[in-house]
Amino acid sequence: MENDTITLPGGGRVLSLPQRPVVADAQHPLRVTELSGMTGIELECIEGRDFRRLGAELTRGEPWYQPTRLMGWPYNRPSGVWAPQVRVTYSHGYAEVPDDVMDIVLALAVMNLSNPENLREQAIDDYRRVWASETIGGGATLSDSQKADLRPYRRAAFTVAPS
Structure with missing residues (x-):
């Protein structure tokens, strides 16, 4: 899908985009705008200056760096944190x-x-029809091998931070 616009809750260092893979190039720009809430101020964020992107995750600056725009804007917000809405x-x-x-x-x-x-077999007089067992049971469902084949396309439901 091209130029899909969504509003995500911020307030943390990492903002995860819900749809993947992200396509970001000259024909498909990534536009990120922080919304400050009641003041109505909107701040356009630029990749490399205000945030870093790795796949579908947009990360604000690291809290131990020198304060810069990458640390959060405006400066009265906690360092390295996205606005309440993005x-x-x-x-x-x-x-x-x-x-x-x-x-x-x-x-x-x-x-x-x-x-x-979802019939196993059907018989009328001397006519009899039998279906393969793979076609029976609550509609089409994924087999274990199909699930394994699709696993690389799934995004993680959660991540575990290293300790």
Whole structure:
């Protein structure tokens, strides 16, 4: 998706963008604006000057550095912390769906459409039809191998800070 605009809660050093992968280049600029709340002041933030980006995480300055714009703005806020709200306009997602993801989606669609009523077998007089066990059970669900194939595309639900 191109130029998706969202408002995220700030107040910390790291701001995680919810959709991945982030696409940031000349045709797809990353625009970050800190919203100061009741005053209505909006501050445009620039990558490299006001924050650093690593993947989908935008990080304010480290609290042990000399105070700079990277430490937070305006200066009366705690150092190295985003404003209470941050508006981000960015592009994300794949230009084309990866082949392995498309294969899994199509396999689930075939499974669901080949036996939409989840029948094991159907018999009418001398006619009998039997479905494979893979097509039975609560609609199409991911197998363990499909889950493993999709794991690289998932983002972490949480992170553990090193001690």
